[in-house]
Amino acid sequence: MSITPFKKRVCYYYDSDIGNYYYGQGHPMKPHRIRMTHNLLLNYGLYRKMEIYRPHKATAEEMTKFHSDEYIRFLRSIRPDNMNDYNKQMQRFNVGEDCPVFDGLYEFCQLSAGGSVAAAVKLNKQSADICINWGGGLHHAKKSEASGFCYVNDIVLGILELLKYHQRVLYIDIDVHHGDGVEEAFYTTDRVMTVSFHKYGEYFPGTGDLRDIGAGKGKYYAVNIPLRDGMDDDSYESIFVPIITKVMETFQPSAVVLQCGADSLTGDRLGCFNLTVKGHGKCVEFVKRYGLPFLMVGGGGYTIRNVSRCWTYETAVALGAEIANELPYNDYFEYFGPDFKLHISPSNMSNTNATEYLEKIKNRLFENLRMLPHAPGVQVQAIPEDSVRHESDDEDNVNPDDRNPQSITDKRIAPDNEFSDSEDEGMAPGVGGGGRKDNRSYKTVVPARKQARLDSNRMEIDEPEFNILKDEKEDKSVSSDDSNKKDSVKS
Amino acid sequence: MANDNSDLKNGNGKRPAPSDIAADIDDLIQENAEKIRVGRDYQAVIPKLLVLPTHRRERLNKKALLVWAPTENISEVKLNEYILLSKEKYGYNSEQALGMLYWHHHDMDKALSDLANFAPLPDDWTTEDKLTFESAFNSIGKNFLRIKQMMPDKPIASLVKYYYLWKNKRKKSSVIDRQAKKLANVRANENQNGSREGSSSAESDPDDKKDLGEGSSKQSCSVCGVFVTMLQQTPKGSMCGTCYTHFRRTNGGIRPTLGPPRPNNRHLNVARNKRLPPRGMYVNHDDLQAIASSPDAKGDNILSAVDDEVVSLKCKIQSNKQDIGQLQKKIKLNINEYRNSEPISPRIVPRWSNDEIMLAIEGIRRYGKDFKAIAETMGTKSQTHLKTFYAQYRKRYKLDDLIKQYRADQCNTIIELSDDDDEQVSIKEEAPPSVSRPTTLSSMASGTRLINLSLSTPKAHQTAAAAK
Numbered sequence A: 001m002s003i004t005p006f007k008k009r010v011c012y013y014y015d016s017d018i019g020n021y022y023y024g025q026g027h028p029m030k031p032h033r034i035r036m037t038h039n040l041l042l043n044y045g046l047y048r049k050m051e052i053y054r055p056h057k058a059t060a061e062e063m064t065k066f067h068s069d070e071y072i073r074f075l076r077s078i079r080p081d082n083m084n085d086y087n088k089q090m091q092r093f094n095v096g097e098d099c100p101v102f103d104g105l106y107e108f109c110q111l112s113a114g115g116s117v118a119a120a121v122k123l124n125k126q127s128a129d130i131c132i133n134w135g136g137g138l139h140h141a142k143k144s145e146a147s148g149f150c151y152v153n154d155i156v157l158g159i160l161e162l163l164k165y166h167q168r169v170l171y172i173d174i175d176v177h178h179g180d181g182v183e184e185a186f187y188t189t190d191r192v193m194t195v196s197f198h199k200y201g202e203y204f205p206g207t208g209d210l211r212d213i214g215a216g217k218g219k220y221y222a223v224n225i226p227l228r229d230g231m232d233d234d235s236y237e238s239i240f241v242p243i244i245t246k247v248m249e250t251f252q253p254s255a256v257v258l259q260c261g262a263d264s265l266t267g268d269r270l271g272c273f274n275l276t277v278k279g280h281g282k283c284v285e286f287v288k289r290y291g292l293p294f295l296m297v298g299g300g301g302y303t304i305r306n307v308s309r310c311w312t313y314e315t316a317v318a319l320g321a322e323i324a325n326e327l328p329y330n331d332y333f334e335y336f337g338p339d340f341k342l343h344i345s346p347s348n349m350s351n352t353n354a355t356e357y358l359e360k361i362k363n364r365l366f367e368n369l370r371m372l373p374h375a376p377g378v379q380v381q382a383i384p385e386d387s388v389r390h391e392s393d394d395e396d397n398v399n400p401d402d403r404n405p406q407s408i409t410d411k412r413i414a415p416d417n418e419f420s421d422s423e424d425e426g427m428a429p430g431v432g433g434g435g436r437k438d439n440r441s442y443k444t445v446v447p448a449r450k451q452a453r454l455d456s457n458r459m460e461i462d463e464p465e466f467n468i469l470k471d472e473k474e475d476k477s478v479s480s481d482d483s484n485k486k487d488s489v490k491s
Numbered sequence B: 001m002a003n004d005n006s007d008l009k010n011g012n013g014k015r016p017a018p019s020d021i022a023a024d025i026d027d028l029i030q031e032n033a034e035k036i037r038v039g040r041d042y043q044a045v046i047p048k049l050l051v052l053p054t055h056r057r058e059r060l061n062k063k064a065l066l067v068w069a070p071t072e073n074i075s076e077v078k079l080n081e082y083i084l085l086s087k088e089k090y091g092y093n094s095e096q097a098l099g100m101l102y103w104h105h106h107d108m109d110k111a112l113s114d115l116a117n118f119a120p121l122p123d124d125w126t127t128e129d130k131l132t133f134e135s136a137f138n139s140i141g142k143n144f145l146r147i148k149q150m151m152p153d154k155p156i157a158s159l160v161k162y163y164y165l166w167k168n169k170r171k172k173s174s175v176i177d178r179q180a181k182k183l184a185n186v187r188a189n190e191n192q193n194g195s196r197e198g199s200s201s202a203e204s205d206p207d208d209k210k211d212l213g214e215g216s217s218k219q220s221c222s223v224c225g226v227f228v229t230m231l232q233q234t235p236k237g238s239m240c241g242t243c244y245t246h247f248r249r250t251n252g253g254i255r256p257t258l259g260p261p262r263p264n265n266r267h268l269n270v271a272r273n274k275r276l277p278p279r280g281m282y283v284n285h286d287d288l289q290a291i292a293s294s295p296d297a298k299g300d301n302i303l304s305a306v307d308d309e310v311v312s313l314k315c316k317i318q319s320n321k322q323d324i325g326q327l328q329k330k331i332k333l334n335i336n337e338y339r340n341s342e343p344i345s346p347r348i349v350p351r352w353s354n355d356e357i358m359l360a361i362e363g364i365r366r367y368g369k370d371f372k373a374i375a376e377t378m379g380t381k382s383q384t385h386l387k388t389f390y391a392q393y394r395k396r397y398k399l400d401d402l403i404k405q406y407r408a409d410q411c412n413t414i415i416e417l418s419d420d421d422d423e424q425v426s427i428k429e430e431a432p433p434s435v436s437r438p439t440t441l442s443s444m445a446s447g448t449r450l451i452n453l454s455l456s457t458p459k460a461h462q463t464a465a466a467a468k
Helices: A032-044 A069-077 A080-092 A105-124 A154-163 A180-185 A233-251 A277-288 A304-319 A355-370 A386-397 A400-410 A415-425 A439-445 A448-460 A463-490 B019-030 B076-090 B094-103 B108-118 B127-140 B144-150 B156-193 B206-212 B241-249 B265-273 B285-293 B296-344 B354-367 B371-378 B383-393 B399-410 B419-444 B447-467
Strands: A010-013 A051-055 A130-133 A169-173 A192-199 A222-227 A255-259 A294-297 B064-068 B232-234 B237-239
Touching: A010 A105, A010 A304, A032 A304, A032 B094, A032 B156, A051 A105, A069 A080, A069 A105, A105 A130, A105 A154, A105 A294, A105 B064, A130 A304, A154 A169, A154 A180, A154 A255, A154 A294, A169 A233, A180 A192, A192 A233, A222 A233, A222 A355, A233 A277, A233 A355, A255 A277, A277 A294, A277 A304, A294 A304, B064 B094, B076 B094, B076 B108, B094 B108, B127 B144, B127 B156, B144 B156, B232 B241, B285 B296, B354 B371, B354 B383, B354 B399, B371 B383
Parallel strands: A010 A051, A010 A130, A130 A294, A169 A192, A169 A255, A192 A222, A255 A294
Antiparallel strands: A051 B064, B232 B237
16 A cells, blocks of 8 residues: 555654744753754755645544533633733643743644644644654643643544554553653543553652552553663663563554653653663564554654754654765754754763663563453443534534545545545645645645546545455565564563 | 643543552652652553454554655665755755655656756755844854844744754864964964064965955964064064063963954954964955955856866765774685684695794794694694694705704703704794784784785794794
């Protein structure tokens, strides 16, 4: 189905406005790092190897699939100039200190969430192997509460989207902070396993104890790996690889979400680990090998030059492209002095994670994972009725006239058809401008000639054969997974 | 964080976790405040798994706008040319250029002809805007809300964007700052020794004129950088009058020179410490005059043209560096291939190379007639090969003498070499230098010679061992 069977089809979500939001003076969170990453990708020539999407702004309705109505309403209405009217609510929703009110706060949340949701939808459509949204990964946000620089939990929204088409979704978090927002959202379900590697002990957010394993049906479906200061590449790999291998074996997810928080890198302003870009990227490489639908999101990262190095490298890893250690010239070149290299060296800080300590954690977690039923089945009684309504809502919004041609253009049968996809998603030629087009207006853009071609495509579609092709592809990916697993065990 | 709102949307529908589960766990959560909370106010509502035929999947709403998709119809080189052209001719950045190409479904000709119609707007930041921003930033700091009050026509997003680009440039100038300071210090020391007169090229920098006044023979103070005619020599460098007084009064203290922040004071700092442009920087006199005499528009043009040139040169430098890096990597890879292939699969070749002959001779010296051991060490010859070698070259290389020597070593008796053995010794001595020569060479050099080094090291070890 894909044009190049060996390379992964990578889709990248980015909105050029996202770098322009500013949390406030002295605040360590800088959305600008996403633009720096983007600029590096562009100058490394990685940009042209991916499908580039400009995500829509997530609507309030989409965000309330997880968050409470009241909280989203609050985020939508609060501004720096009317803050004083909202004192009580600000306290209740934990907005003010770590999570300040800044200009464009709601739009920022919309863009970040919109990217992850759009990426998840893309994976559901099976028209991409890997989707990347560096603007996402805000893993601390709770259902009705902001926390740790995060307001809207784009990861939860993305996973909820994936759950519509995937029985089991695995969430992995390599941020130095515990992924508490995501863990809490899925604490009682067995359809999402959350695995978080984080610094634990007198450290934000304070959760993530080894003994926190989930509750109710979700017991044993939350995996926490508490670590100490100074984790280096080797120790990290020594714990990441066996645990993820075991999790993949027992949980058998059909999609993976990886939060690539870059504050676990050495020299981070807030972090205390000692990972290099290579060591961090190895996690991406390892997860990628399983060949499952793969959503990569950003997250923490407060030494922005290293964050953009890291995410650039990880984009290259996702693409399977080699990139030079020398950085190309870019708009923010001087940020990368004095060496102007991609890779960074670890510091001489001592690693307080003894091998025995890591071994003990590992064995304890293996014991927990043994308690899992092998590949849990569908929990039919757990299906909420209202989500069906949401789904039909989505479809009702579609103009019935648009539906047929759109569904047909989406089908990727011949490479020639690849381009037809562009016709309805194409951007207006007004460079730098061009807002998102909804289905209604797209129709006026497509010339009549193309419409005719789409119709002719419809005639050629052979439904059964189509399905067979897909099955074959899945079989292949499974077999390649097995060999990959063996390789990884060897190494 | 008890949320007692009853109209929670997500709480209304039928929920996956029945309330008895929540109650079950309730006592677990109480023990620690910083635990994951369980309850309808905290967990997400898990959607139903939709088991749909494939075609229903395709109907999912699109949630993003595709602005670029990779293509295999256009070669990398052509794409680069296109991007360069659109940049130079119409001022597109590469993202915009690719967007245009994609809009035309990767049709290069169409995109090229359309480029002119959608040329991006030039930067809407005028010089005044930039100056206002700088002075606002210097007095207010990074409070963009307040900066916006001073520049009401700019949205905050635009301010933030400019700030990050400008910060970049400011760093650039501070590098020059440092360099200029360093040069000034060096020069001050030189002046102290009387080895060098004050520079005469001060007029090359228009900013300097203001500070320098009429003369170019003035010298700069090493503390505050002020140009004066009289310098006081101190153990901490030459100083102007004010600094010297401070130095004397505080018993060797250096006068603090950081005053209250002034708008544009970074420009002054650069100028104050700079008498010569940094090494490798040349100033075109005509351009300078043009800048100084004509209204600012022309000067700006010259400056921006020079800036563009600098950027393109930097691009070239980086891409050259990348090429070098790639080549170096290749070299290393090649070595590894060679290294791995040798021990794992030593191919037995009947032909004798010079190196092998030398190895065999050394081998005989070391192991005597133990051909099996020699064959194992060499890896590229079989036992029989070595036997025939011995038979063939016995006379020519005086192998018997070597074996004698070997036996003598074995018996731990030292046989004095007679003059007759000269020839044999010369052979023996010939071998090690010819082998070790590349080693010494490569220790001096790097890069391509790396190969020599790695190739010769194993042999060098063996000869060293043999010499023992």
